[in-house]
Amino acid sequence: MKQSTERTTINLKQLPENGEQFQFDAAHAGLHSRLADLIGERTYHVDLTVRPQGNVFEIVGEITTEMDRVCSHCGRDLTVPIRDEFNELIVVLNERPRAGHSGHTGSLLEGPACNYVTGYEFDLAEFIHEHIALAEPALPLCQRADCDDVFKRASVQAKNPIDFNPLLRDNSSSKKLRG
């Protein structure tokens, strides 16, 4: 099978019959800059194959990378591993999707997700970017054994300044202060 490690934009019409395999890693400067808003300087590896299947195109593969995030519970820095496997279809529409339809909509029906495009140019960088964004956990957890202890200590520290704030004391203690 034909292999490419350079191009991130493909022309679906020019794919070989048995498909083309694409492999990208962090050495690909062009792709790295497209993903930097999600993964910063982290490395990544992308291995995918695009294959014609009648009127549609199959896109199969996986993306592995990491993200720097903070734990949603204890607030400490953490590295979130991302491993996204996909098996989707690219469907070329003859007409532009009607207003209100986005370019990428998951099918409500059972079956593989469909990427609807309006031309034969397909931007793999955008596809990869969207997949990493979707794979990002909404509430990452560090899984450290002391995650909850650190969270509780942080909550106590956050409360203490309020307890010692004279403005929030009740009247009786204020009177006592004035003597």
Ligand SMILES: [Zn+2]
């Ligand atoms: Zn944590």
